[in-house]
Amino acid sequence: MLNRTAENVARATPEPLARKVRGISDKGLAWLFISPTILLLLAINIFPLFWAIYLSFTNFRANRPNEVVKNLGLANYQRILGDQDIWIAMQTTAHFVFWTILLQTLIGFTLAWLIDRKFRGHAFWTTIILVPMMLSPAVVGNFWRFLYEPQIGLFSYAVSFVTRIPPTDIQMLSNVSLAPWSIIIVDTWMWTPYVMLICLAGLRSIPEYIYEAAEVDRASNWRQFWSITLPMALPFIMLAVLFRGIENFKMFDMVTLLTGGGPGSTTEVASITLKRQAFESWRTGYSSAFAIILFVAVFGLANIYVKALNKVKQR
Amino acid sequence: MTRPAISRKWPRWARRGLLENIATAIIAIGFLMLFQPFALALYTYSFITMLAGTVMFIIVSKFPE
Numbered sequence: 001m002l003n004r005t006a007e008n009v010a011r012a013t014p015e016p017l018a019r020k021v022r023g024i025s026d027k028g029l030a031w032l033f034i035s036p037t038i039l040l041l042l043a044i045n046i047f048p049l050f051w052a053i054y055l056s057f058t059n060f061r062a063n064r065p066n067e068v069v070k071n072l073g074l075a076n077y078q079r080i081l082g083d084q085d086i087w088i089a090m091q092t093t094a095h096f097v098f099w100t101i102l103l104q105t106l107i108g109f110t111l112a113w114l115i116d117r118k119f120r121g122h123a124f125w126t127t128i129i130l131v132p133m134m135l136s137p138a139v140v141g142n143f144w145r146f147l148y149e150p151q152i153g154l155f156s157y158a159v160s161f162v163t164r165i166p167p168t169d170i171q172m173l174s175n176v177s178l179a180p181w182s183i184i185i186v187d188t189w190m191w192t193p194y195v196m197l198i199c200l201a202g203l204r205s206i207p208e209y210i211y212e213a214a215e216v217d218r219a220s221n222w223r224q225f226w227s228i229t230l231p232m233a234l235p236f237i238m239l240a241v242l243f244r245g246i247e248n249f250k251m252f253d254m255v256t257l258l259t260g261g262g263p264g265s266t267t268e269v270a271s272i273t274l275k276r277q278a279f280e281s282w283r284t285g286y287s288s289a290f291a292i293i294l295f296v297a298v299f300g301l302a303n304i305y306v307k308a309l310n311k312v313k314q315r
Numbered sequence: 316m317t318r319p320a321i322s323r324k325w326p327r328w329a330r331r332g333l334l335e336n337i338a339t340a341i342i343a344i345g346f347l348m349l350f351q352p353f354a355l356a357l358y359t360y361s362f363i364t365m366l367a368g369t370v371m372f373i374i375v376s377k378f379p380e
Contacts (some may be wrong), residue, residue: 094350
């Protein structure tokens with residue numbers, strides 16, 4: 001039956017095409033099948049990357065496409081790497097990435113560890129915990145703006161209830177020292193479930209017999225955690241840190257929605273500076289150079305993590 | 316067990332493990348230089364350090380173990 005169908009399909013192939021296909025080797029046929037994906041990848045990812053590298057050496061401005069493009073050599077890179085404002089934006093990004101990753105990993109792993117012990121209703125609580133991750137960043141940003149409102153915001157009232165500070169004094173988004181933390185809180189709230197999910201996969205992959213052997217050896221719960229749970233879940237934790245680290249370097253939507261980089265430039269992370277240079281000042285060449293610097297930073301970081309991950313997996 | 320011929324001929328100092336560790340250390344130093352809040356000079360030379368480390372990592376990861 002199957003052979004007959006295949007024969008019918010082969011017979012239905014137009015003769016000129018069938019003759020061409022018959023002459024192609026297996027390797028050639030494989031290339032033929034993957035070529036649309038490769039072409040798409042080249043057009044969407046690889047070409048823009050090389051185009052950005054080219055633009056980073058020029059004075060090109062996207063709002064003046066007819067102007068003569070001059071080659072500036074390394075001038076854009078020199079300007080960026082000597083610019084105090086961009087240096088501060090980098091520090092803001094580092095502060096943001098460090099705290100979000102630390103909090104998300106700690107809370108995410110703790111939640112995964114708690115959810116992993118089978119208690120009544122654990123599936124329900126897992127679903128509830130995962131809800132923030134499923135929301136759109138635009139919704140989360142607007143929703144938290146309301147929560148942070150000093151007059152009507154629930155967050156301000158909750159903090160006021162605990163600290164006894166009047167809610168109108170808790171200006172999360174307009175206070176210079178609180179604004180960066182307001183973004184860290186929202187990002188942690190939204191993305192901790194994601195870290196939890198990856199850690200949970202790691203914890204579920206640990207075979208039960210290892211714990212049973214540890215029980216036989218009379219290992220305490222603390223000892224089991226440090227000698228079995230943590231080392232075996234480490235590749236998964238590192239994977240979560242890698243994903244969140246790369247994602248948070250590019251953080252744009254939440255910052256734009258919550259503070260827009262303000263007050264002043266206290267929450268102006270690198271991606272906001274990049275957007276301002278590219279689409280407000282229209283310094284396309286300059287912003288391309290900035291994007292390449294960020295790309296090299298993330299690429300280098302990814303290399304370190306992949307190496308560390310392989311090392312942990314080999315243990 | 317005999318080792319492959321390429322691995323035997325390849326100089327010991329140019330093996331993948333050691334050079335990958337050096338490249339990783341250079342990337343990490345460059346990364347810290349880019350985000351540190353102490354000296355603008357360190358920030359200025361961070362990109363070239365990171366780039367050198369990354370290029371080195373890409374090259375040495377093809378070396379034999």
